[in-house]
Amino acid sequence: MKTFGNVVNVFRVLVKGHLSSGMTVLDATSGNGHDTLFLLDLVGENGFVYAFDYQSTAIEATATRCMHNGVLPTNLKLICDSHANLDQYIESETLDAAVFNLGYLPGGDKAITTKVESTAAAIEKALMALKSGGLLYILCYAGHPSGVEEYRYLQLKLSALPQRTFDVMTVDFINQAGKPPVMWVIEKK
């Protein structure tokens, strides 16, 4: 059992060190709902989770995973829409954390992936939606063509965020073959 080994494990350790009961968070890419459930557990009954996916199969899978005795928790809002519209659902400066796990739905149609245009718009809006002290986590898979585009765009965009307003860090695995996923973590000051 590895402690780290990939950015998903590092993400989980960092988020556990940061989130606590009562916080409000966004899962911008709910997929099969693994992260959504993980976030729900961390923020507890007094917290709140928004979960977006534009594929209804993903929203259904997330609902199934997060149900408890057949009932969806009242502190989870599932939204079947593009995360590029998140400002229609979430007010500015209200989130303690936001998570983007980019790419395609595991087990789904690999031709349907997040795209750089909507990812860019959604991340811009997620930064607005963060409170001061809030954190944005972005996991990016540069092993497929639209992932490469997202990686290039985000590396350029995020490294240019003003230091007076944000701290931007990257987590990279540097001795692995192929193109292992990378993570950015952006903290709003």
Place this chain on the structure above:
Amino acid sequence: MKTFGNVVNVFRVLVKGHLSSGMTVLDATSGNGHDTLFLLDLVGENGFVYAFDYQSTAIEATATRCMHNGVLPTNLKLICDSHANLDQYIESETLDAAVFNLGYLPGGDKAITTKVESTAAAIEKALMALKSGGLLYILCYAGHPSGVEEYRYLQLKLSALPQRTFDVMTVDFINQAGKPPVMWVIEKK
């Protein structure tokens, strides 16, 4: 109060997510003893901490910081020697974690810094001293000349570690002016 913001904070969150009571760890650069005390608290009474520094003032500062009612804990071994000699004190495959916080002693003589030759030898030996599943954390300050040398050497060396034996990750702050410190985390398989 920042959650991350620099690699020292990230180091602390990652280490807390990994270390537990009863573990054996090495602080290869005890300095003023802050990390030594942090590690002692995490591994508890049933754990063990080796702390190296080749400056006696650092060892004294560490002793003072770690004393409890004027007595040094019996599960702390302070060693005033170069960490390049760590194999004389620590057996192979016995450590759950090792920490190198490179550079000069805060508040001390800035001309006295860790040097690439001894750092290289010590890190080679620390990798041997890790158990399977053990983690090596290296914090490097590339803002001073010998730090630049260490950074270049380590980035090359660590990215070439075989993937079958180690996972190597970096944590970098990418939107900060100057040369913010970087961290590598190496997990032994």
